[in-house]
Amino acid sequence: MAETEQQDKPRENRPPRENRGGGPPGNREANQRGERREGGGAGPRGQGGDRGERGGDRGGPRGGDRDRRDFAPEIDLEKLINDSLYLDNQAHAVVARMRDMDSGTKSQLRRFYNAVRRACRAPEGERQHQFVMLRARLAYTIARHSLRSLDMLEKLLLQVTRKNEVRGYERFRDLFEAIVAYNE
Numbered sequence: 685m686a687e688t689e690q691q692d693k694p695r696e697n698r699p700p701r702e703n704r705g706g707g708p709p710g711n712r713e714a715n716q717r718g719e720r721r722e723g724g725g726a727g728p729r730g731q732g733g734d735r736g737e738r739g740g741d742r743g744g745p746r747g748g749d750r751d752r753r754d755f756a757p758e759i760d761l762e763k764l765i766n767d768s769l770y771l772d773n774q775a776h777a778v779v780a781r782m783r784d785m786d787s788g789t790k791s792q793l794r795r796f797y798n799a800v801r802r803a804c805r806a807p808e809g810e811r812q813h814q815f816v817m818l819r820a821r822l823a824y825t826i827a828r829h830s831l832r833s834l835d836m837l838e839k840l841l842l843q844v845t846r847k848n849e850v851r852g853y854e855r856f857r858d859l860f861e862a863i864v865a866y867n868e
Contacts, residue, residue, distance in 0.1 A: 775862035
């Protein structure tokens with residue numbers, strides 16, 4: 685009830701609003717009409733500014749990179765296991781995507797590669813769990829550092845973990861070793 689009483693009261697005793705536009709007070713009226721202020725800045729919604737041409741809508745829960753991720757080619761686990769040249773080509777492709785898309789550091793890759801090596805050395809009964817945890821760690825790293833180029837590795841890691849074969853784990857390790865080497 686107190687809220688409705690406040691809404692019904694006139695607001696004449698309020699001090700004038702401060703100018704938040706950063707320029708002279710006349711620019712506020714121009715901005716309300718949809719005109720851009722001098723010196724840049726954003727006008728009404730969707731007219732550029734610091735957020736780019738797309739405005740505030742980023743297209744989903746992971747932001748504007750969601751549509752980029754859809755174009756990431758998947759790595760075929762069977763080909764990876766059976767064809768060394770395919771492994772080499774995929775490593776080159778991942779490194780090229782990293783250079784185009786991300787700013788991932790060499791030390792981040794080496795740390796993750798060392799974790800992959802440790803997981804491969806784990807006892808057979810523990811190995812699948814180690815790779816499940818690696819996938820979680822990779823997903824966190826991708827999200828934390830915006831490493832969208834590594835999304836395909838996350839998908840491959842899921843395939844390897846589901847298959848749960850020693851040869852698949854070893855080939856994933858080999859692929860990651862090649863990625864680290866080509867990224868130097």
